[in-house]
Amino acid sequence: MLSAARVLSRSGSSKSSVLLSRNSRPSHPPSIPTIPWRSPFSTLDSPNAATEVPDFDDTFRAYGNKSTAELLRSYVVFQLCSFPIIVRNANQLYNISSSLLPSSLVDGIIKRTFFAHFCGGETTSDLKPCINMLNASGINGILDYAAENAPDESPNEGYDSDDNQPARVYDYVSERECDHHVEVFKQCITAVKDVTPRGFAALKLTALGNPILLERLSVAIIETRKLFEDFDRNGDGVVSVEEFGEAYREIFVDAEEKLPGLLARLDPKGTGQVDYVEWSKLLQPDDLPRLVASCREEGPLSKATPTPEELELMKAMKNRLWEIANLAQELNVRLLIDAEQTYYQPAIDNYVIELQKEFNSKSRLKNPDVPIIFNTYQCYLRDSTSRVRLDLLRASRSNYIFAAKLVRGAYMLAERDRSEKMSYPDPIHPTASATHECYNSCVNLLLEDRVLNSTKNEIMIASHNRESVELAISKVQELGIDQKSGALHFAQLLGMRDDLSFSLGAAGFNAYKYVPYGKVKEVMPYLIRRAQENSDITKGMGEELKGIAGELKRRFF
Structure with missing residues (x-):
């Protein structure tokens, strides 16, 4: 007999996370029914499609468009980033330097070195030269207003010790900031239309609503x-x-x-x-x-359960998001919704699913085969495969086009620190190899689903891992998918893994660079987190240094 007390009166004194299911239950969503097989395996995007294999070892292809001064700057930047002590303490070093020296001097040095290497500019009007350079090499842009808006939080702050719920405290100054961010994202979408029409705009939901509200909403879900x-x-x-x-x-x-x-x-x-x-x-x-x-x-x-105040704030967040999505649809610009921390992600997924139902439906799309809204899946999370399967089934049931960006993940240190301090199971795969296996299996799953079920689903491989890129290309060849179709996109950060991006662009694949922009002070936290959290990036720096050194050697000797 199922008692109401067992269901509705779980212990409030436990320190376990609000993300943790009961001990007797798995921490992932319920079992996912199999998506119906709708067509034979031989139904291909393009049965006679030929796939050109990129040469990732061609250093001239990757770095030939850079001046010698730019290569030397890149070499110095990567050398500095290869020292773990610098990467780990980058934020403290930046703050100390800014306190001891004029901030204009510190920001000026950073702007001419790290910022110039990794960012497209401070404003949308600064982006044109960078995008033109990329377009000339067959690469499109993903414009990313890179200011971070998540609170500076400790895992033990913002919680009621009695019921382990996030505190219901909302700063209405942040609501005004969120309204301002709507205009910033609309400017980003307009810039995509103007400077890189085949590109994307990246969107971060914590910039459109109070993160505490997103966490509360996630708990409810x-x-x-x-x-x-x-x-x-x-x-x-x-x-x-x-x-x-x-x-x-x-x-x-x-x-x-x-x-x-x-x-x-x-x-x-x-x-x-x-x-x-x-x-x-x-x-x-x-x-x-x-x-x-x-x-x-x-x-x-x-x-x-949300309070009346929270329901109003949720409505305001949804209105901001829909205002942005409506402009994106009007200008035919595609949106990549960033993944964030696990304690925000259920709420983010909920909003994105609603967006996809409306804006990825064939009746709403200007081009019925091209989805507007992409969700992001972090494959270092143990539940990522089950979430992908669940969302594929949702799309099939509701008759909209599923579109996903796959990343490994960008919050590993913070997630593990939080799970340890709050005494709930680590949500991240135990090893890097397990993450790689999960990532590659999700790639295979999505590409096979497109062919087996004759869908127009799209996938973006947002990865600096050469093996994953090569496996995706191999899978495209195996399935006979036209590399120029919308089935598959590749993306790397600006200033990183040019050996992958420029080779993919030269071979005719849908290649993209993530182009962050914003004021130096706004963008620095974003760049520091990227360097600290992404193990693929730090591993790839050795390959970057080798490639840059090879190109410099070719020029000088």
């Missing part, structure tokens, strides 16, 4: 997932209508009134079963106040 897991007694990912009715009656007081209509919406085809896709489609965070009002007992689901 996780609690609704846990509620489904309680209904799913045998853990197979589906709930029979009989199981659902029995569990609902034990938890809620209005079963006789609400249950028939609820089941009709959860099982519209009368299959006799409810799965997590239908559950999550129907039960959104703004539905929770009505739901918990009929709970027999108060518990974590009630505590996670």
Whole structure:
């Protein structure tokens, strides 16, 4: 017998994270049904497509467009970045230098060295020369306003020690800043249209809403997932209508009134079963106040339910996001929604899924085969593969084009530090090899789904890992996908892994450079975090140095 107390009155004194499912449950979403096979494997994007293999060892191709002065600057920058003590303490070194020397001097030095190497400029009007250089080599731009807006937080701050919920404190100054960021992102979208029409604009949701609100919303989403897991007694990912009715009656007081209509919406085809896709489609965070009002007992689901104030703030965040997406659609500019920390990600995913339903639907797209909204999946997370499968199924059910950017992840140190301090399981794969395996399997999964199910799904390989790039190219060859189709894109950061980017562009692949821009003080935290968190980048620096040295040797000797 499933008791309401067990479901709704979990211990509030535990130090376990709000992200942690019960000990008896897996920490990933419920089992995902298999996506239906809709066409034979031989149905290819282009049966006669020939794929040119890039030569990643051609240093002239990668660095030949750079002046000798630029190469020397790059060599010095990478040499400095190869010292772990400098990378680890970069933020402190920057702050100390700024306190001892005139900030204009410090920023001027950085602007002519690190900033010039890794960034496209301070404003959108500065970007044209950089983009023109990339376009000349077959590379398009991803414009990224790189100011970071996440709070400076400790894992123990912002939580109520009694119920382990994020504190409900909102700074209305930040709301005004979020309104300002809407205009900044709209300028970015307009700049993409003007300077790199085949490019993308990158978007960070913590710039459009209070991060505390995103965390609170994420908790609410996780609690609704846990509620489904309680209904799913045998853990197979589906709930029979009989199981659902029995569990609902034990938890809620209005079963006789609400249950028939609820089941009709959860099982519209009368299959006799409810799965997590239908559950999550129907039960959104703004539905929770009505739901918990009929709970027999108060518990974590009630505590996670948004307040009226939070519902208004959520509405404001959604309005900002939709204002940006509407402009992107109007100008036919595509948006890459960045992944962020795990305690924000469920809320971010929820917003992105709603965006994709609306803006990636064939009825809304200007080009019915080209999706506008891309979500980002961090493959260093243990649940990333199950999330990709779940979202593929969502797209199939709701008839919109799935589009994903795959990264390894950019918050490893912070995530592990937080999980240790808050005593919940590390959400990240235990080894780099496990992350690589997850990344490559997600690439294969998405490319195979495009062919096997005749979809127009798109994938961006945002990676500095040469092996992953080569495996993706090999998979494209195996499946017969036209390299010039929209199936596959490759992206690297500006100033890094030019051996990959320029070789891919020369071979006719859809190659992109992430081009951060913003004032030096705004961009420095972003660049420091990239260097500190991304193991692929620091590993790739050795290969970069070797390639630059080879090109300098070719020129001088």
